[in-house]
Amino acid sequence: MVKKNLYINQNKYTFRDKHKSIFKSDKGLSKGIIKKISQEKNEPAWMLNVRLRAYAIFLKKQMPDWGVDLSKIDFDDLYYYIKPTVQAGASWDDVPKKIKNTFERLGVPQAERKFLAGVGAQYESEMIYHNLKDKWAKQGVVFEDMSTAAIKYPELVKKYFTKVVPMDDNKFSALNTAAWSGGSFIYIPKGVKVELPLQAYFRINTAGMGQFERTLIIADEDSEVHYIEGCTAPTYSRDSLHTAVVELVALPNSHIRYTTIQNWSQNVYNLVTKRAVAETGALVEWVDGNLGSKSTMKYPCVILKGEGAQADVLSIAFAGDGQYQDTGCKIIHLAPNTKSKVVSKSISKGNGRASYRGLVMIDKRAKNSQVKVECDALLLDEESRSDTYPVMKVDNDNVVVEHEASVSKINEEQLYYLQSRGLTQDEAVRLIITGYLDIFAKELPMEYAVELNRLIELEMEGNMG
């Protein structure tokens, strides 16, 4: 009965700017282009070798034949490397004016002043700004763009790079390892607790661009860090590709929280591999919000390697008209007394489709482990769609596994009830959605919760007749 004529309004994010890059590779990927990227970055030789090995794997690997339709991606029609400026500035004043304007319109420097410990901003292929507040720098916290880290901290990078997400994990992890550029490198020394979040902001500005950022976070023993990333792009008629790899290393008793608010425009394929290893007593949290993109395939993973390690995954997906969000997570319990909790919530609108794809594996060594998975789907229309593909492999009898799933439609009676209190149908739907996502908003820092609600209001804006 409820007719919705909702449209997407992303004007705040989808504007374009006219900045001219200083280097743009030819279309397509080849050994030559990979060498050129490596050269532009003055990389050590070992990194170039890693890239070339990954490239060979990329060429051999099959495309995934499940999940979203990837057949329209033309790897030869993409730009793999666009260098917007000479080097990352540590001062906002050093950032070229046009790029600065872009980020200022997105509210990035304002946010930094107010409530962040540090900010990185990536424009096309490179981080154009990185800044860490002195307080943390003095305590030995490292927050650099990945390319700089490969030169300044070769030992750490070499030790962990591709160790959490092997280059041959899947075709897109191979592609990223071959073509990666930008992304953050973070090291938190023993015992240091960074109370404010570190944030990175990713922006694609060129049509038909491939962005391959690479992020590595190492939390040393007893340390704590919260990293937040936000992503946007303008709308073009040509599709862009965002293929990131994120590796988290949570050393004993550390705590990493990684929050993503992904609001790519609806011509971006978002194919991301994210994985964490949690050592003894460590806690890894993925808080993952997928609002934008044309198609997303993303399954943040935690390998609970040490005794008592914990994983907490909270993911929301919003699939509007023409969007396919294939998201979920993977939890691998390898040690005793490990715990994991997964809450996944999706909303589908129009002909949008949201799928939960989850794998929980409990190894025979993982006695006394606990797993709790909860996935809820909310459908806003008759034609919207949601699927759940949960897989559980349990090789130990001495564990507690709980799984709950629910699919609901917006309840007509609830709408009527709210309307009888003066809310329009549109306002009533929004209020119900806000309530549905309450658990997610509560996990975000206040400013992000406000931003998330605003984004959802934008997504939902429209007339309902």
Next chain:
Amino acid sequence: MIDIKNLYVSIKENDILHGVNLKIHQGKIIALMGPNGSGKSTLSHVLMGHPDYKIEKGEILFDKKNLLSWPVHKRARQGLFLAFQYPYEIPGVSVWQFLQSSLQAIEGNKFSQANFVKRLQTIMKDLHFSENFLDRGLNEGFSGGEKKRMEILQMRLLQPKIAILDETDSGLDIDALKLVAANVRKMVGSKLGVLVITHYQRLLSYLQPDEVHVMYQGKIVKSGGRELVKQLERNGYSWIKPQNA
């Protein structure tokens, strides 16, 4: 004032109301009684605008304007309130958030946050709600009585011109019943018009209605004063039926 004229209503091809005539004046309490299935709740939902009901004939005027042409939210904004027999749960939406959105919708530009907070505090005290209710999901895990009191709280906050209480007394213990009645009476004193739907004498003995009407098979078959309540309590509805069979 609400003026219901010769109202015929059906739902899914079933005729429910057959020519109802009723007036609800501001500052007055009108009681509507009648056996189960006689169409009392249907009338309340038709007034509020539930989408499932179809108006076959007749009209409803709200201060001389055509109420039936308005969407549900407009009826609320014009000053109509329905205290639901079965209030719905809205998980994750806090009572605070809901009340604020609702009052904002009703008051529009006149809404003031400070005023809202102040008024809410008074009303919560009057209805014996502790402050921690504000953070709870709306009606989520509330007892039957708490849900009903929450309806009355909303009525107090939104200050309608006309309120319909649909079996608000069911599920309330004596103390809560007195509390609800006192709150309703307070508002009637400041010009609220009430249509109270009930099966029982108890609430009416606290409310002291100005008129009592009995509905049977979709029609008002008997109208009178408070003495009618006593008669019904003593004799049930059977003595009414024959004269309309």
